[in-house]
Amino acid sequence: MKKVAIVTLIGYYNYGNRLQNYATQEVIESLGCKTQTIVYYKQVLAEKVPLDVAIKRKVVSFFNKTNREKYHAIKIRLINTLYKDLINERHKAFKLFTQTNINETDILYDKYIFNDLHGDYNFFVTGSDQVWHPFIENKPLYFLTFAPREKRIAYAPSFGVAELPESCFEEYKKYISEIPHLSVREQSGADIIKKLTGREAAVLVDPTLMLAKEKWISVSKPAMHKPTGRYLLTYFLGKLSDDAKKLIKTISVNNNLEVVQLASFKDRKRFSADPAEFIDYVNSSDIVLTDSFHGAVFSILFEKPFIVFDRIHEGPSMITRLETLLSKFKLESRRWQNMRDKKINDLFEIDFSHVPPILEAERKKATDFLKVALSESR
Known part of the structure; x- marks a missing residue:
């Protein structure tokens, strides 16, 4: 049985994020594969500095922000303080849903560990959330640059925007060109890929639409x-x-x-x-x-x-x-x-x-894409 690693955004607070992760897992496993979602958190090693220096840095950083950034930072801090208990309760509920329904790895803290995963999986799948958003951190990770090219599959990922900032053109062109099996979730994403690389990318429905109503009710x-x-x-x-x-x-x-x-x-x-x-x-x-x-x-x-x-x-x-x-x-x-x-x-x-005949056709389109992508022996 082929083993497939899913690389997507990990966050225990957004319904769409958790449900698309579950759906991606179920769709791929329905094709006879075993899946695991890679859980990666960026580890921040704080530099040991005197308290007064640390405070000064934070103050300088704050005042270097634009007024909009200052307002947003203050707003987020207030929300996290005022609703701390509610946010923690929600996080626990989402985490429990994930532990019950999604097969995750233990937490990886070092991005270089990914280089040791090549022998553990036959394929690596990125998608379907906004993993290619231009403002996301760790972009190379979500373009699967750590994996051999022949193992990379993009399953309905989203850019989250209709147009990329010009500053992203060169790196995105390189990343996308190195993915052999390419699909996206929105037509605008296919247009971006065409513009950058000249390649045609299949526009596939979000994996949540791949599961029948009865399957969702059972969950x-x-x-x-x-x-x-x-x-x-x-x-x-x-x-x-x-x-x-x-x-x-x-x-x-x-x-x-x-x-x-x-x-x-x-x-x-x-x-x-x-x-x-x-x-x-x-x-x-x-x-x-x-x-x-x-x-x-x-x-x-x-x-x-x-x-x-x-x-x-x-x-x-x-x-x-x-x-x-x-x-x-x-x-x-x-x-x-x-x-x-x-x-x-x-x-x-x-x-x-x-809707049903459209949904049936879209499900077949996505299934055919994945069958081809996963058909090569790895």
Whole structure:
């Protein structure tokens, strides 16, 4: 049996991250392989300096930041302080889900250890999260530069942006050119690769879409704080616009729906809901309002009425992956900008009858890609 190492972002706080990792594992293992996800953390060896020198360095570093960077740093520190207990509880819940469902390695702290892994695995797979985002640390790791070229496979990774900064062109061109089996998650990613290397990259659906609804339900568990009655589910990773706030209130009042806010400090009792509960929350909801890619993915899988908002956050737009998703499944009408003029009750009307054949074709496309990539004897 071939052994495959999965190299993806590791973080015990984001639903999409944990669920795509699980799905990647299950998809590859369904093809007769054994998988393991590589867990790597950068080890920081602090230089021993006097306390006053250390404080001075931190102060100088802070004042060298732009006003926006200062605001962001202060905001993050305040959030981590004010909600420390909630954040820790959520981390533990996500960690337990991972230990139960995902086969991880012991933690590796030295990137050079990766050079010793070549004989342990037949292939190394990078994806499907935003592993190729231009602002991510340890870029060479997520382009699998530590592994022999013939063992590298890119399975639906995302750049997370529609365009790369010019400063990334040369290194990305080199990294991408050295991966024989190449695919991406968004059309914009394929366009970037074409521009940099002239190569055609297959655009594959996120691995979470590769698993059937029944498979996901088998992984889910009843959410501890799920309402006993009907509810509206929100899952926003960015700020809520005034439009979103108004719509949530109007829909909930007009339809007598409780509002469940996942990943929001405003809904404290549900903040620590783990990925298994996330699945249950989506599956049991009446309607989903989200700015999240995976919020939309699971709404489609469970055929739930959903509305997608553009994410409000600092940095480049992240709408490209949602645009690819909605376009692929002919559900562009579910973006809020295309629904503003609809009556409230009409927001619940959605036709999913055309989705299954599209999903079947996309699953076959991804499966065929992986079969070819994993077919060579290693």
